[in-house]
Amino acid sequence: MSKVPVSYKRTDLQSDQEVKWCPGCGDYTILASVQSFMAEMGISKEKIVFVSGIGCAARFPYYMNTYGLHTIHGRAPAVATGVTVSNPDLSVWVVSGDGDALSIGGNHLIHALRKNVNIKILMFNNQIYGLTKGQYSPTSEEGKKTKSSPFGSVELPFNPMSIALGAEASFVARSVDMDRELTAQVLQEASTHNGSAFVEIYQNCNVFNDKAFEQLTSKEGRVANRINLVHGEKVIFGAEDEFAVTIENGEAKVVKRTDIDDSKIYVHDITRENPSVAFSLSRLSHGPYGPTPMGVFRKVQRETYNDDVINQINFAKDSKGAGDVDKLIRSLGTWNVD
Amino acid sequence: MEEPTLATDKKTVESIPAITIRFAGDSGDGMQLIGTRFTDTSALFGNDLATLPSFPAEIRAPQGTIAGVSSFQVQIADFDILTPGDNPEVLVAMNPAALKAHLHDLAPNGMLILNEDAFEEKNITKAGYKLDPRESGELDGYRVFEVPMEKLTKEALKDSEIKGRAVLRSKNMIALGLISWVFNRPLEDTVNWINKKFEKLPEVADANIKTLKTGYNFGITVEAFHHTYVVDKAKLPAGEYTNINGNIGLSWGLVAAAKLSELELFYGSYPITPASDILHELSKHKNFDVITFQAEDEIAAAAATVGASFTGKLAVTGTSGPGLALKSETISLALSAELPMVIVNVQRGGPSTGLPTKPEQSDLLFALYGRHGESPLPVLASRSPSHAFYTAIEASRIALKYMTPVILLSDNYVATGSEPWLLPDYKDLPSLSNNLTTKLNSKDGFLPFHRDMTTFARPWATPGTPGLEHRIGGLEKEEGTGNVSYDSDNHQYMTDMRAWKIANIANDIEPLELNGDEKADTLVLGWGSTYGGITQAVNRLNEKGVKVASAHLTFINPFPDNLGEILSSFKTVIIPELNTGQLIKLIRERFLIDAKGINKVAGVPFTAQELADKIEEKINE
Ligand SMILES: Cc1ncc(C[n+]2csc(CCOP(=O)(O)OP(=O)(O)O)c2C)c(N)n1
Ligand code: SF4
Ligand SMILES: [Mg+2]
Numbered sequence: 001m002s003k004v005p006v007s008y009k010r011t012d013l014q015s016d017q018e019v020k021w022c023p024g025c026g027d028y029t030i031l032a033s034v035q036s037f038m039a040e041m042g043i044s045k046e047k048i049v050f051v052s053g054i055g056c057a058a059r060f061p062y063y064m065n066t067y068g069l070h071t072i073h074g075r076a077p078a079v080a081t082g083v084t085v086s087n088p089d090l091s092v093w094v095v096s097g098d099g100d101a102l103s104i105g106g107n108h109l110i111h112a113l114r115k116n117v118n119i120k121i122l123m124f125n126n127q128i129y130g131l132t133k134g135q136y137s138p139t140s141e142e143g144k145k146t147k148s149s150p151f152g153s154v155e156l157p158f159n160p161m162s163i164a165l166g167a168e169a170s171f172v173a174r175s176v177d178m179d180r181e182l183t184a185q186v187l188q189e190a191s192t193h194n195g196s197a198f199v200e201i202y203q204n205c206n207v208f209n210d211k212a213f214e215q216l217t218s219k220e221g222r223v224a225n226r227i228n229l230v231h232g233e234k235v236i237f238g239a240e241d242e243f244a245v246t247i248e249n250g251e252a253k254v255v256k257r258t259d260i261d262d263s264k265i266y267v268h269d270i271t272r273e274n275p276s277v278a279f280s281l282s283r284l285s286h287g288p289y290g291p292t293p294m295g296v297f298r299k300v301q302r303e304t305y306n307d308d309v310i311n312q313i314n315f316a317k318d319s320k321g322a323g324d325v326d327k328l329i330r331s332l333g334t335w336n337v338d
Numbered sequence: 339m340e341e342p343t344l345a346t347d348k349k350t351v352e353s354i355p356a357i358t359i360r361f362a363g364d365s366g367d368g369m370q371l372i373g374t375r376f377t378d379t380s381a382l383f384g385n386d387l388a389t390l391p392s393f394p395a396e397i398r399a400p401q402g403t404i405a406g407v408s409s410f411q412v413q414i415a416d417f418d419i420l421t422p423g424d425n426p427e428v429l430v431a432m433n434p435a436a437l438k439a440h441l442h443d444l445a446p447n448g449m450l451i452l453n454e455d456a457f458e459e460k461n462i463t464k465a466g467y468k469l470d471p472r473e474s475g476e477l478d479g480y481r482v483f484e485v486p487m488e489k490l491t492k493e494a495l496k497d498s499e500i501k502g503r504a505v506l507r508s509k510n511m512i513a514l515g516l517i518s519w520v521f522n523r524p525l526e527d528t529v530n531w532i533n534k535k536f537e538k539l540p541e542v543a544d545a546n547i548k549t550l551k552t553g554y555n556f557g558i559t560v561e562a563f564h565h566t567y568v569v570d571k572a573k574l575p576a577g578e579y580t581n582i583n584g585n586i587g588l589s590w591g592l593v594a595a596a597k598l599s600e601l602e603l604f605y606g607s608y609p610i611t612p613a614s615d616i617l618h619e620l621s622k623h624k625n626f627d628v629i630t631f632q633a634e635d636e637i638a639a640a641a642a643t644v645g646a647s648f649t650g651k652l653a654v655t656g657t658s659g660p661g662l663a664l665k666s667e668t669i670s671l672a673l674s675a676e677l678p679m680v681i682v683n684v685q686r687g688g689p690s691t692g693l694p695t696k697p698e699q700s701d702l703l704f705a706l707y708g709r710h711g712e713s714p715l716p717v718l719a720s721r722s723p724s725h726a727f728y729t730a731i732e733a734s735r736i737a738l739k740y741m742t743p744v745i746l747l748s749d750n751y752v753a754t755g756s757e758p759w760l761l762p763d764y765k766d767l768p769s770l771s772n773n774l775t776t777k778l779n780s781k782d783g784f785l786p787f788h789r790d791m792t793t794f795a796r797p798w799a800t801p802g803t804p805g806l807e808h809r810i811g812g813l814e815k816e817e818g819t820g821n822v823s824y825d826s827d828n829h830q831y832m833t834d835m836r837a838w839k840i841a842n843i844a845n846d847i848e849p850l851e852l853n854g855d856e857k858a859d860t861l862v863l864g865w866g867s868t869y870g871g872i873t874q875a876v877n878r879l880n881e882k883g884v885k886v887a888s889a890h891l892t893f894i895n896p897f898p899d900n901l902g903e904i905l906s907s908f909k910t911v912i913i914p915e916l917n918t919g920q921l922i923k924l925i926r927e928r929f930l931i932d933a934k935g936i937n938k939v940a941g942v943p944f945t946a947q948e949l950a951d952k953i954e955e956k957i958n959e
Contacts, residue, residue: 065807083801086604107638323597330580
């Protein structure tokens with residue numbers, strides 16, 4: 001990524017389009033966080049591309065004064081893959097919803113992560129289908145009553161962090177719309193990561209699924225339930241730091257600090273090659289209920305799809321020389337007719 | 339045993355203008371390989387030729403069964419031919435199943451070369467014969483030559499380092515050697531090819547060469563073959579030729595189109611027969627700055643291609659029928675966002691998985707109409723392997739010039755069949771223009787849907803270009819600004835504009851040409867891979883004194899401007915298609931004429947004679 005020392009005002013990143021989410025929607029907060037962050041990111045805006053699928057969240061590109069492509073439901077990671085391999089110099093961001101990314105687009109999500117394509121995928125998880133007016137989504141809790149599940153959903157929801165880690169994602173993080181500071185931190189980490197990044201952002205849909213994240217955003221919930229993952233630091237949480245996370249036999253557990261010696265507390269390390277500890281952390285909650293880890297779960301360096309594609313092309317050019325069509329069409333043997 | 343040296347004894351050599359040979363055997367017997375070798379040698383010798391490979395969808399169907407039979411037909415000629423021949427005059431059958439599957443096609447008095455060692459009771463029963471066909475009288479009327487191919491192979495390789503079952507892998511070389519002798523083809527080219535192919539396995543190379551020569555010598559020494567044949571060089575237009583199949587022609591056309599447009603090629607695909615070879619071929623040519631993207635499915639392949647197009651690539655996605663169905667929604671997106679893109683569909687038998695390795699032209703209406711909403715786009719079709727090269731360039735030209743997705747149809751017959759191609763010089767190919775821009779086009783900022791009023795194409799500003807940041811997508815856009823618009827007049831306008839933009843391309847494509855008797859009352863109109871069959875049939879009928887002309891469409895949407903005029907100058911229009919009647923629907927609807935169809939969906943192309951007979955029947959109706 002070529003960097004030029006640019007910095008913008010937040011308004012420079014706002015497009016001239018009227019923002020049309022419902023008043024009070026969490027998407028507004030995330031938009032503001034992203035615009036503020038990008039003003040400082042140091043990448044000039046013509047090099048930024050937002051790609052989205054379909055959904056409320058997916059309207060995001062229209063509001064960014066960058067390049068943007070609003071595509072079709074679920075396919076944004078694949079479209080973005082085409083963008084980034086075609087021009088690896090770009091900073092490519094995908095904005096997706098929980099339905100877009102995990103239902104119709106689940107296949108593209110896991111393959112983009114597996115391939116480590118250099119795109120940053122932001123999944124706004126409101127645990128509902130917003131744009132289609134309120135059906136349960138693959139992240140809605142079991143028993144959720146919606147228009148399409150009047151007797152309660154009978155489905156076990158996905159754990160997005162676990163999916164991303166299981167798909168070999170090299171960068172996995174979680175934030176929540178209300179916490180603009182955490183969102184900015186996580187975006188900063190994601191933007192400097194060479195490879196694919198998956199960021200789940202809990203997003204309140206005040207119209208169809210209000211207060212879904214209350215346990216993490218209310219005054220008490222925020223202190224009681226948020227397990228802040230900070231690289232290099234012991235994982236401790238609670239109003240009085242009275243809880244900690246330990247890893248025993250590979251399994252993450254919430255314990256009372258009074259029950260253990262401090263030396264047993266897990267010290268967070270986002271760079272672990274083996275994703276099993278990160279995975280285990282992702283299992284501490286199966287949704288925004290009770291103690292829930294937030295922040296960066298994993299950030300490891302591995303070869304990116306983009307770099308490998310370019311390297312093969314460069315190698316081919318170095319070893320064979322630039323292509324020559326006249327030679328190509330004569331490469332299977334020719335004969336002359338006089 | 340001494341390494342066999344080539345005997346030079348020539349028995350009577352008869353000169354013939356053309357011959358059609360079919361090699362048939364188990365799919366593990368190497369029939370495609372020897373067919374291709376014989377073809378390439380004949381091509382280098384200077385014959386005109388055309389080939390028709392045919393193989394089962396299963397990689398290794400049960401040995402010895404009809405389901406497992408793979409075949410390769412080639413016609414070589416000393417004149418200009420357009421088809422791989424109708425009924426073979428020579429059939430090589432490696433086992434009873436191959437005989438059973440193909441004997442009915444063999445021309446009367448045709449030469450039948452049997453691998454006699456495979457005619458054991460077990461194989462005879464497996465092929466579904468009650469009696470040994472060699473004794474039942476059903477081979478009467480053919481010139482039968484029984485060749486102990488397995489014994490000859492074992493004998494030739496008894497001192498070789500190849501042992502056990504592996505020895506018999508070379509038995510196809512007996513057949514190739516023998517046919518090379520019968521048709522006076524030198525072995526040199528094949529020997530070189532074998533040495534190169536097995537460079538790292540010299541013992542395998544050696545075994546193949548030994549058996550090849552053994553087969554050749556068998557022809558000389560055995561009394562049975564008192565006759566050999568020679569097909570002279572064809573009097574083709576002067577120039578340099580190569581032998582290509584349609585998938586390679588199409589791939590090279592895409593590579594050339596990228597160069598001609600000074601863009602880089604992006605090819606997104608998911609493996610599917612018979613389109614996979616395009617992905618294979620293009621992935622070899624990274625030194626042309628070609629990016630091949632093997633996606634997780636066809637939707638992703640098409641979607642990534644849209645991303646590549648947005649980013650300024652010559653963006654192409656290729657597939658076959660089932661994959662085209664999956665790409666449908668994404669193609670609509672490209673159409674709505676007005677992004678240039680080529681979608682290649684190598685048709686096979688459908689519906690569903692259908693006949694994956696057989697040709698059919700049954701996706702035409704799907705290509706034209708298989709999208710939601712009002713979504714017209716250009717559709718063109720390759721008629722032959724070399725034509726595939728030019729249509730790939732033409733499809734790219736249209737996509738880039740008019741900012742539209744374009745569907746390029748090929749089919750299994752074009753894709754896997756081969757023909758000699760008079761090679762062009764790169765410098766004589768047309769350069770391709772595009773709508774890339776780095777400049778603001780209005781004082782109010784960049785307007786991504788501000789059109790060029792001759793082509794109606796919008797400007798193409800790609801990420802990375804300062805000052806032209808813009809957002810587009812699949813929601814309806816306002817003309818000019820490209821902003822999301824739900825305005826009803828605007829939607830009407832944009833829908834009409836998208837249709838008009840495509841219709842307008844009719845002014846920019848080659849007019850339709852007539853072949854045959856232009857003053858006839860009857861026109862045979864075709865598209866795609868039926869070209870060779872139709873043209874040859876019409877030429878044959880003309881020679882016989884039957885008045886008939888033919889014309890072949892490259893563009894099916896839009897039709898060339900002069901199509902209406904041509905159609906109106908004939909009383910009868912006959913439309914042969916390898917489907918149940920698709921072009922005919924379009925022609926009837928558009929021109930209100932009572933065109934007559936000749937239709938077939940049997941997994942095989944029309945033969946020229948079959949068409950000639952049916953056309954004559956229709957004329958006499
Ligand atoms: C192929 C297709 N199927 C269905 C839809 C309808 N659809 C639009 S958005 C959506 C769900 C969106 O939910 P989510 O991704 O969670 O986004 P949100 O609106 O909640 O932000 C659906 C089902 C569509 N646009 N395209
Ligand atoms: S429906 Fe929900 S997610 Fe969509 S804009 Fe309204 S509040 Fe936001
Ligand atoms: Mg949602």
